[in-house]
Amino acid sequence: MKAAVSRRAVIGATPALLAGVALGSLSRSAAAQSPPSRAAASGAIRLAGNENPYGPGPAARAAIEAGIGDSWKYPIIEEMAFKAQIAAREGLTPRHVLIADGSSEILHIAALLAGPGGGELVTATPTFSFVADHVRAIGGSVREVPLDAEMRHDLMAMRAAVSPATRLVYVCNPNNPTGTMVPGGELREFLATLPPATTALVDEAYLEIASDMGKHSLVDRVRAGDNLIVARTFSKLHGLAGLRIGYALARPELIERMAKLKLVAVSSLGLAAAAASYADPGFQAASREQLAASVAITTAALDELQRPYAPTRANFVFFDTGQPAAAFLAAMRELGFALGRPFPQYPTWCRVSMGTVEQMRLFADALRAYYRG
Numbered sequence: 071m072k073a074a075v076s077r078r079a080v081i082g083a084t085p086a087l088l089a090g091v092a093l094g095s096l097s098r099s100a101a102a103q104s105p106p107s108r109a110a111a112s113g114a115i116r117l118a119g120n121e122n123p124y125g126p127g128p129a130a131r132a133a134i135e136a137g138i139g140d141s142w143k144y145p146i147i148e149e150m151a152f153k154a155q156i157a158a159r160e161g162l163t164p165r166h167v168l169i170a171d172g173s174s175e176i177l178h179i180a181a182l183l184a185g186p187g188g189g190e191l192v193t194a195t196p197t198f199s200f201v202a203d204h205v206r207a208i209g210g211s212v213r214e215v216p217l218d219a220e221m222r223h224d225l226m227a228m229r230a231a232v233s234p235a236t237r238l239v240y241v242c243n244p245n246n247p248t249g250t251m252v253p254g255g256e257l258r259e260f261l262a263t264l265p266p267a268t269t270a271l272v273d274e275a276y277l278e279i280a281s282d283m284g285k286h287s288l289v290d291r292v293r294a295g296d297n298l299i300v301a302r303t304f305s306k307l308h309g310l311a312g313l314r315i316g317y318a319l320a321r322p323e324l325i326e327r328m329a330k331l332k333l334v335a336v337s338s339l340g341l342a343a344a345a346a347s348y349a350d351p352g353f354q355a356a357s358r359e360q361l362a363a364s365v366a367i368t369t370a371a372l373d374e375l376q377r378p379y380a381p382t383r384a385n386f387v388f389f390d391t392g393q394p395a396a397a398f399l400a401a402m403r404e405l406g407f408a409l410g411r412p413f414p415q416y417p418t419w420c421r422v423s424m425g426t427v428e429q430m431r432l433f434a435d436a437l438r439a440y441y442r443g
């Protein structure tokens with residue numbers, strides 16, 4: 071297959087895109103201040119990290135600027151206030167909340183609770199591998215359960231894989247890299263079957279990309295006192311991946327055990343930005359809308375080209391390239407798009423993260439040209 075879109079044409083458009091041409095209802099002045107991404111510096115549009123290409127929002131940017139003068143202080147009071155802000159919205163107490171260095175730190179701490187002494191993790195495959203990697207690194211064992219035929223977590227098979235040695239069960243919902251989601255009701259039923267000593271870790275990093283989060287979040291089971299950690303992040307919808315803020319919601323006894331394994335406090339500017347973004351529903355709604363538009367552009371092109379893809383609930387699309395994924399990824403790189411890595415379980419599939427609407431139009435054109443060229 072030959073590509074008809076020239077690399078120069080695509081790259082030529084990149085600086086204008088990064089300067090905010092396609093921001094729609096989002097802040098243009100804010101985008102104009104964005105430094106170019108690393109991928110942009112190397113001449114490619116970055117569609118690899120499942121970030122929000124529009125973030126941070128206007129309120130977060132203002133909070134960062136306002137917070138610079140206070141950044142000589144340890145943000146102890148600010149962290150307490152942020153916990154209270156989250157707890158109030160979730161119907162919990164601040165003792166149910168742990169603020170961390172991105173949700174990665176929450177996943178890391180959960181692995182530290184599970185792995186020692188050969189402790190066992192049950193996880194899907196493929197999924198976000200951070201927890202499994204850490205459990206292995208500290209000598210624990212990992213039972214991997216393939217996704218089902220629809221590329222969703224196979225909860226029955228995962229339940230069957232749980233043994234008396236299982237300390238942690240990880241469910242990434244929606245799942246990375248497939249974007250598929252298990253409905254909240256099914257997940258609650260699954261949770262109810264786990265042995266009381268097995269902790270469930272539900273990673274909701276992408277859940278708020280869609281607007282019906284309330285129905286599918288497992289936070290109600292935290293309120294009920296289950297042996298459960300819900301992990302969330304400001305790196306995705308809120309567009310703050312570089313500022314490293316995430317949090318866990320869990321019953322106070324579990325949060326206390328986790329807090330002892332936390333390394334240090336988070337950054338004051340990250341906290342300020344996250345708290346402002348949390349209280350900025352306008353930016354969140356605009357981001358949702360733009361990311362959904364990007365998904366629609368991408369899936370329309372895939373439909374036209376008859377390329378199968380998994381139904382996504384996230385800000386990325388997992389699709390069948392029809393050839394070894396590494397070759398496709400290299401061809402896309404040549405056309406100016408940086409798309410991430412192959413997943414060995416699905417050798418011809420790859421994941422594309424949503425960029426701005428304008429970037430995804432360019433990507434869709436590149437796909438058409440590549441397959442039809």
Ligand SMILES: Cc1ncc(COP(=O)(O)O)c(C=O)c1O
Nearest residue numbers: 172173174198246275303305316
């Ligand atoms: C499913 C999932 N969970 C957690 C993370 C970690 O995000 P962060 O540490 O930036 O909050 C990622 C990052 O890509 C992810 O995909």
